Amino acid sequence: MKAVHVLGNRQIAVEDFPDPTPGEGEVLVHVKASGICGSEMGGYRGDRAQAMNSGHECAGEVIDASRASRLKVGDRVGIAAVWGCGECRWCRAGQNTYCDNRRGLGGAHAELVVAPEIWCPKLDDETPYDVGVLLSGDGLGVPYHVSRRSPTVGGMMVAVVGTGPIGLGHCLVQAFLGAEVIALDLSPARLELAQKLGAAHVVNVSEVDPIEAVGEITRGMLCDKVIEAAGGPQALKTALRIVGKAGTVVACGEQGAVPISPAEDLIRRDITMMGSWFYQFREQPAMVDLYHRGLRVGDLITHHFPLSEAAQGFRVMDEAKSGKVMLEP
Ligand SMILES: [Zn+2]
Ligand SMILES: [Zn+2]
Known part of the structure; x- marks a missing residue:
C-alpha cells in the first residue's frame, strides 16, 4: 500500500509499505479520507524521521471483516483515535479515554489501516467520508x-x-x-x-x-x-x-x-x-445527532488533497491559515 512517510525537517514522501493485516476483533479499512492534526506538526517540523506517519483521524470502507463479528465488508466507518482495552469498567461504560490500557490509531495517512471494530463507529450513507473523519475523531470530538x-x-x-x-x-x-x-x-x-x-x-x-x-x-x-x-x-x-x-x-x-x-x-x-481530552465513545451518537440537526461540521474542512500530494497538504497546515486539511487516498 501507499502511505505517507514523515521524514523530518518538513519533508514528506509517499512510499510503499507492507499492507497491514487485521488481528482478532480487528477490521481492515480502505481509507477514504484522513485528516492532518495540528499535533502532527511537531513531528513534521522536527529533525527526526518517523517509522511511517502519525495520522490518527480517518474514515473509510471495511474491506476485510474476517476477524470481526459486528462489522462486515462494505461498511462505511470512522475510526476513533483512542482505543481502550474493551474490557475494563471504563471501556464498558464507553469512557475509553479513562482506560489504563489504552492505545490508539497511528499511520492513518495510508491506503489501508487496521482497527478494533469496537472503536469504529458506523457512518450512515448521507455522511461523506471527510465529515465522518470529524464525527469520529478529534475534529468534532x-x-x-x-x-x-x-x-x-x-x-x-x-x-x-x-x-x-x-x-x-x-x-x-x-x-x-x-x-x-x-x-x-x-x-x-x-x-x-x-x-x-x-x-x-x-x-x-x-x-x-x-x-x-x-x-x-x-x-x-x-x-x-x-x-x-x-x-x-x-x-x-x-x-x-x-x-x-x-x-x-x-x-x-x-x-x-x-x-x-x-x-x-x-x-x-x-x-x-x-x-478536557479527546471525546468518549459514548458521546459519538450525540455528535452525529448534532450533525443531522444542522451543525455545519463540513465547513471546518478547507482543503482536500489526494494522498499522492500529501506534501502539499502538510505545507498548507504548516502555514497555520487553514481549517481542517484532508488527504484522500
Ligand atoms: Zn489529533
Ligand atoms: Zn479499558
Missing part, C-alpha cells in the same frame, strides 16, 4: 467533549483562544449551542474562518491587547467561559485574564508547565479551571 465537561447555556459569553482546526471546532459548537463567541488568534485568515463558523467577535492578539478588547466587547464583565486551544503558555495566561468572576477556563491545548498564581488567577475570583 474534542470540541464536543468540552461542551459536555463544561455545559454551555444560551447567551453565555465564551472565548476561544487559538483558532487552529480544533479552536475553529470550538467556535462552531459553542455558537451552535447558543453562546456569544469571541475568537482570539494571530492569523487574520483563521479569524475570518472563525467568523464564518459562528464567532460573533474576533480579536487579533497581534494587533490589540486581548484583555482590553474582550473587556470592551463584554462591557467589563469578561467571559463566562474561556477555552484555551492554542497550547501555549501565553494563551493560557490570556485565558486566565479574560475569564470573568466565577467563570471557567478549559485547558484543551496540550503543553508543558505554565506558572499560575492560585491567589490571583483562581482563588479571588472563584475561577474553575479544568482539563
Whole structure:
C-alpha cells in the first residue's frame, strides 16, 4: 500500500509499505479520507524521521471483516483515535479515554489501516467520508467533549483562544449551542474562518491587547467561559485574564508547565479551571445527532488533497491559515 512517510525537517514522501493485516476483533479499512492534526506538526517540523506517519483521524470502507463479528465488508466507518482495552469498567461504560490500557490509531495517512471494530463507529450513507473523519475523531470530538465537561447555556459569553482546526471546532459548537463567541488568534485568515463558523467577535492578539478588547466587547464583565486551544503558555495566561468572576477556563491545548498564581488567577475570583481530552465513545451518537440537526461540521474542512500530494497538504497546515486539511487516498 501507499502511505505517507514523515521524514523530518518538513519533508514528506509517499512510499510503499507492507499492507497491514487485521488481528482478532480487528477490521481492515480502505481509507477514504484522513485528516492532518495540528499535533502532527511537531513531528513534521522536527529533525527526526518517523517509522511511517502519525495520522490518527480517518474514515473509510471495511474491506476485510474476517476477524470481526459486528462489522462486515462494505461498511462505511470512522475510526476513533483512542482505543481502550474493551474490557475494563471504563471501556464498558464507553469512557475509553479513562482506560489504563489504552492505545490508539497511528499511520492513518495510508491506503489501508487496521482497527478494533469496537472503536469504529458506523457512518450512515448521507455522511461523506471527510465529515465522518470529524464525527469520529478529534475534529468534532474534542470540541464536543468540552461542551459536555463544561455545559454551555444560551447567551453565555465564551472565548476561544487559538483558532487552529480544533479552536475553529470550538467556535462552531459553542455558537451552535447558543453562546456569544469571541475568537482570539494571530492569523487574520483563521479569524475570518472563525467568523464564518459562528464567532460573533474576533480579536487579533497581534494587533490589540486581548484583555482590553474582550473587556470592551463584554462591557467589563469578561467571559463566562474561556477555552484555551492554542497550547501555549501565553494563551493560557490570556485565558486566565479574560475569564470573568466565577467563570471557567478549559485547558484543551496540550503543553508543558505554565506558572499560575492560585491567589490571583483562581482563588479571588472563584475561577474553575479544568482539563478536557479527546471525546468518549459514548458521546459519538450525540455528535452525529448534532450533525443531522444542522451543525455545519463540513465547513471546518478547507482543503482536500489526494494522498499522492500529501506534501502539499502538510505545507498548507504548516502555514497555520487553514481549517481542517484532508488527504484522500
Ligand atoms: Zn489529533
Ligand atoms: Zn479499558
